[in-house]
Amino acid sequence: MITKTIRLPEDLSARIGYRAKKEDVDESDAIRQLIKLGLREYAVNLYRDKKVTLREASELADVSPREMLDLLMEHGIKGNVSLRQQQKSLEYVERLLES
Amino acid sequence: MKLVMDSDSLIKLTKAGAKEIVLNNIEVCIPPSVMNETTENKNKFPDAIKIHENVNRGLLKVKNPPNNSFVKSLGIKGGEAQVLMLHDSSSAISSDDAKFLNLLENLKIPYLTPASIIVFLLKKGAIKKGESRELLGNLKEFVSDEEYHLAMDEVENDN
Numbered sequence: 001m002i003t004k005t006i007r008l009p010e011d012l013s014a015r016i017g018y019r020a021k022k023e024d025v026d027e028s029d030a031i032r033q034l035i036k037l038g039l040r041e042y043a044v045n046l047y048r049d050k051k052v053t054l055r056e057a058s059e060l061a062d063v064s065p066r067e068m069l070d071l072l073m074e075h076g077i078k079g080n081v082s083l084r085q086q087q088k089s090l091e092y093v094e095r096l097l098e099s
Numbered sequence: 100m101k102l103v104m105d106s107d108s109l110i111k112l113t114k115a116g117a118k119e120i121v122l123n124n125i126e127v128c129i130p131p132s133v134m135n136e137t138t139e140n141k142n143k144f145p146d147a148i149k150i151h152e153n154v155n156r157g158l159l160k161v162k163n164p165p166n167n168s169f170v171k172s173l174g175i176k177g178g179e180a181q182v183l184m185l186h187d188s189s190s191a192i193s194s195d196d197a198k199f200l201n202l203l204e205n206l207k208i209p210y211l212t213p214a215s216i217i218v219f220l221l222k223k224g225a226i227k228k229g230e231s232r233e234l235l236g237n238l239k240e241f242v243s244d245e246e247y248h249l250a251m252d253e254v255e256n257d258n
Contacts, residue, residue, distance in 0.1 A: 050197035051198065053196050053198045053199050055136065055176070056198075064136070064139045065106045065110070065136045065139075065178075066137065066147065069107070069110060069111075073241075078241055078242055078243060078244075079243035080196070080197040081196075081197055081200065081212050081242065082197060082243070082245060083245040085204075085212070086212060086214070086215070086243075086245050086246045086249045086250070087249065088204065088210070089210055089211050089214075090215055090218060090249060090250070092209045092210065092211060092215070093211070093218055093219045093222065093253075096100060096219060097219075097222055097223065
């Protein structure tokens with residue numbers, strides 16, 4: 001592990017203390033847990049916004065691609081293919097049938 | 100038709116119970132990284148075991164991609180990079196990942212989403228309308244509303 005020093009506002013520090021007490025862990029563990037939770041949320045948002053691929057999101061969230069799909073579904077994100085992309089894909093179906 | 104499939108598309112088609120019918124009608128291959136991504140922790144996921152079985156039975160081919168310096172220069176990694184390397188002029192790519200599809204579009208590489216594969220199978224006569232509806236219904240919970248509804252419109256308007 002590496003050591004990082006960060007400055008926290010008092011209210012955030014109090015929330016970390018809350019987590020530590022609630023989960024019966026020390027404050028370092030509480031911070032680590034909250035960062036992991038935050039990264040998962042961040043990965044979900046990036047995938048929803050089409051800014052990362054499933055694999056990139058899964059790496060950020062530190063889960064397998066399969067677990068990432070489950071995580072996305074838990075957040076109500078079924079897929080991120082746009083209308084235009086689906087139209088393009090269906091146009092290709094037509095081209096395949098003509099050839 | 101030959102398809103190179105990424106993890107997203109393969110997992111979703113498997114979960115929707117559509118993989119077997121796809122593999123019986125379309126030549127599908129995956130690179131080793133997609134095999135790893137989709138069968139990781141396979142004992143926890145029943146559909147991962149099914150993918151393994153398909154590979155063992157030769158229905159799903161795992162192929163090593165040739166080295167491709169152009170793909171490397173794009174700065175992409177893992178499954179997406181290997182899928183691109185495995186693709187050639189006689190194949191298309193199947194993915195359900197908007198960012199990857201954007202890249203394919205920029206590279207002018209044809210692609211099929213999982214829902215479009217079902218439409219293709221219907222129009223090719225490999226499955227009937229009722230089965231297409233059922234498979235799309237199964238896929239509905241795994242794909243965007245746009246993808247599902249456009250595909251279902253195609254199915255309903257097919258004569």
